[in-house]
Amino acid sequence: MNSAHYAGCVSEALWDRSRCSVAGTLAVIGEKWSLLVLREAFLGVRRFADFQRVLGAPKAVLTDRLTTLVDHGILRRVPYQAPGERQRHEYRLTQKGIDLHPTLVALMAWGDRYLAEDGDVPMELRHRDCGELVHLSLVCDAGHELSGARDVLPVPRVPAQGGDG
Amino acid sequence: MNSAHYAGCVSEALWDRSRCSVAGTLAVIGEKWSLLVLREAFLGVRRFADFQRVLGAPKAVLTDRLTTLVDHGILRRVPYQAPGERQRHEYRLTQKGIDLHPTLVALMAWGDRYLAEDGDVPMELRHRDCGELVHLSLVCDAGHELSGARDVLPVPRVPAQGGDG
DNA sequence: CCTCCTGAGTTCGCTTGATGAACTGTGCTC
């Protein structure tokens, strides 16, 4: 056998990559521009032309990404009328979309650490109440704060099956 | 002027999208397969053939992604000799790569919540010490735990410039 | 009423990236 030639690896057979939540999420928001659209949405951008201007993405791609995000319930189209203009619609985050916030924060934190020159980060996230910097932290249900990835044990769960043993 | 037609939006002029850490990070690990390669790396996969087998990615793409990740210092090539085999090299996470762990956890958490059927998640992350489930949490430097994205205030930082006004 | 303007797309030709199959090269075993 050429499998299991080293220890410490999650057994390949024991978990089904096709159901992986990372892959699933990436299938939804992993295309080019999707996460940048969401970044702008979190910063308050709502209208097509504004997304287009700040991102510089091709309109066809932007149309496709916005439609996909709406189809997945991450954004929703809201009719809206500005004074002296005709009715239009804007794109707003749903709760499902808002729940992608940690993903953006994680990407941003890594970029701040490894890509910013001289710690000169382009944007800070602060606690709205107290003004202090916020960051992501791994905690467990017992209340322990984990120090890093090494404290995490991945446990594949075999899906419960019906009749066959 | 057609800018600033609504309030509550981070002023477009005040921050430079070209320096955005989200975009920068995505430029490094945002291509197809990159994050899935890292997912496997976190699960202990190290060798080319194993990445290829578990991911099912085309070899040419996998070669390119691994090379890119090595070039960025996220993985490193380590020479290695199994008994009875010739010397090969394997791909191992660096600290820079390990620091992408929160990104994967965030993606996985979202997928677990919104894509898993009947809460039937394919993998759990547990605290290695106590066995409890782990999750990401937003905390501020004052120690407050934030309840969500709405508690976060994005603050653009204008880069310090030298002479011109 | 007719024309211009703007937001929100759609269509189109081109370029880039992904895909799977076939091929290369190297060091070990038989």
Next chain:
DNA sequence: GAGCACAGTTCATCAAGCGAACTCAGGAGG
């Protein structure tokens, strides 16, 4: 020294991303 396994490379095909041009709808202005 033939065969095998790993780690790629090359190649033809196919999908995706790109910028520019075009479409369509509704309001403003003359």
